[in-house]
Amino acid sequence: MPNSGVHVVGLISDTHGLIRPGVHEALKGVELILHAGDVGGSQILDELGLIAPVKAVFGNTDPPGDPTLSDQIELRIGGARIHVSHGHEVGSPTPVKLAQRYDADVVVYGHTHKQLVTTLGDQLFVNPGAAGPRRFNLLPSVARMAIADGKAEVQIIDLA
Numbered sequence: 001m002p003n004s005g006v007h008v009v010g011l012i013s014d015t016h017g018l019i020r021p022g023v024h025e026a027l028k029g030v031e032l033i034l035h036a037g038d039v040g041g042s043q044i045l046d047e048l049g050l051i052a053p054v055k056a057v058f059g060n061t062d063p064p065g066d067p068t069l070s071d072q073i074e075l076r077i078g079g080a081r082i083h084v085s086h087g088h089e090v091g092s093p094t095p096v097k098l099a100q101r102y103d104a105d106v107v108v109y110g111h112t113h114k115q116l117v118t119t120l121g122d123q124l125f126v127n128p129g130a131a132g133p134r135r136f137n138l139l140p141s142v143a144r145m146a147i148a149d150g151k152a153e154v155q156i157i158d159l160a
Helices: 022-026 042-048 095-101
Strands: 007-012 032-035 054-056 073-077 080-084 106-108 116-120 123-127 141-148 151-158
Touching (some): 022 141, 042 054, 095 106, 095 116, 095 123, 123 151
Parallel strands (some): 007 032, 032 054, 080 106
Antiparallel strands (some): 007 141, 073 080, 141 151
16 A cells, blocks of 8 residues: 555643653654643643644643643544544543544543553544553553554554
8 A cells, every 4th residue: 555545643642741752753754643631731732743733632630721722623534533532521431431422433532541442333442541651550652543545553652
């Protein structure tokens, strides 16, 4: 398959004010970065913007009223409909709860800090894990999503 038909998107969440050094290498070459909330300040978006354009949503710890953050993001890339939100809007997010609210082909979320790539029916659910300060004894991570012909594949990248 020719490379021009493949769109590569960086997925990140729960930075909580910290960009780890490995993020730049892990997301190098992506055409867009989607941040699933708990950003921790505009300086995080500015630094990610050095890698690629960034779209970000509010997390439960982000202050309300930040004009750089959205409640949710809905977009189409490479024929796939993508939804991004933090996940806290459904309580403790799970693919089942998220599927009841969002019908996108790919649902990207954060909040739990736990890496997850799974399908439920025809939907792909992705939590890239937490890229910021280490919490809950979980390893920090981000993800790269490749989309071609409406189908997405995701690779989790550990930052530890």
